[in-house]
Amino acid sequence: MDINEQLLADCHMLGSLERASVLLHRNASVGWLILVVDTAAIDWHQLDDDEHARVAAQVRALSRFVANEFEADKLNVATLGNQVAQMHIHIIARHRNDPCWPRPVWGNLDQSSDYSATMIATLRDRLVGELGLETAGLA
Amino acid sequence: MDINEQLLADCHMLGSLERASVLLHRNASVGWLILVVDTAAIDWHQLDDDEHARVAAQVRALSRFVANEFEADKLNVATLGNQVAQMHIHIIARHRNDPCWPRPVWGNLDQSSDYSATMIATLRDRLVGELGLETAGLA
Numbered sequence: 102m103d104i105n106e107q108l109l110a111d112c113h114m115l116g117s118l119e120r121a122s123v124l125l126h127r128n129a130s131v132g133w134l135i136l137v138v139d140t141a142a143i144d145w146h147q148l149d150d151d152e153h154a155r156v157a158a159q160v161r162a163l164s165r166f167v168a169n170e171f172e173a174d175k176l177n178v179a180t181l182g183n184q185v186a187q188m189h190i191h192i193i194a195r196h197r198n199d200p201c202w203p204r205p206v207w208g209n210l211d212q213s214s215d216y217s218a219t220m221i222a223t224l225r226d227r228l229v230g231e232l233g234l235e236t237a238g239l240a
Numbered sequence: 241m242d243i244n245e246q247l248l249a250d251c252h253m254l255g256s257l258e259r260a261s262v263l264l265h266r267n268a269s270v271g272w273l274i275l276v277v278d279t280a281a282i283d284w285h286q287l288d289d290d291e292h293a294r295v296a297a298q299v300r301a302l303s304r305f306v307a308n309e310f311e312a313d314k315l316n317v318a319t320l321g322n323q324v325a326q327m328h329i330h331i332i333a334r335h336r337n338d339p340c341w342p343r344p345v346w347g348n349l350d351q352s353s354d355y356s357a358t359m360i361a362t363l364r365d366r367l368v369g370e371l372g373l374e375t376a377g378l379a
Contacts, residue, residue: 143314144303144307144312144314144315144317145300145303145315145317146300146303146304146307146315153296153300157292157296161284161285161292164283164284164285165285168283168285173283175282175283175321175322175325176283176284176285176319177318177319177320177321177322178283178284178318178319179316179317179318179319179320180315180316180317180318181316181318181344182314182316183314183316183334183341183342183343183344184342186314195322202322203322203323204322204346204347205320205322205344205346205347207343207344208343208344208348209347
């Protein structure tokens, strides 16, 4: 699937689930995955029944993963799409001591840190093991 | 169900769906419903299978309603809960000419306008007709 350039610029590609891609936001100051759905629909409620059920299950599984992996105090799960129309769902681990708590991350995340290649590989491996993430074709 | 005081202060109560309440954010500069879920869970993925399916269906139905009723260019659907822990899901109609487009509404909505009592009653009636909203006990 083609992924919007802004999303690709902001994120590391982790791999694919069924008709969806899983991205990791480059800013490691919060644990932040983005599920990009392979659909021409703009809003989630426009998906047909099967698509809706599949995406809901993927978001649920990724939410569990993010909550555990980043030991989140709270998850933020959101589909906004005001800037990038391609359907994507943010799944964000929040902590009471993170850089912009309790504000939302969008537009408020002034601190930035990077993931090491090892950290990205570890996250990818765990997603392969726990969610069946496919990584064919990735470097 | 008991609803958090901050949510009640920010919103008009519209009525109830199964184990959930539907609120209308008082700021009429965007069309903004909030589904408050009757659960002790904090994050959506912590709901059991039946609860998760019920809430997903309610969010989907409310999303369709909000998209149609407010003729949205885009929906924002989000569960954040950084400030109010009680589980609630925002369903927001966005327009390209609304006061804070393309930024998220939270913390960025500087304009405010009020709904008339007639507008609130009309929204409530349509939710009763389209989603089976229950309004027993409401003024």
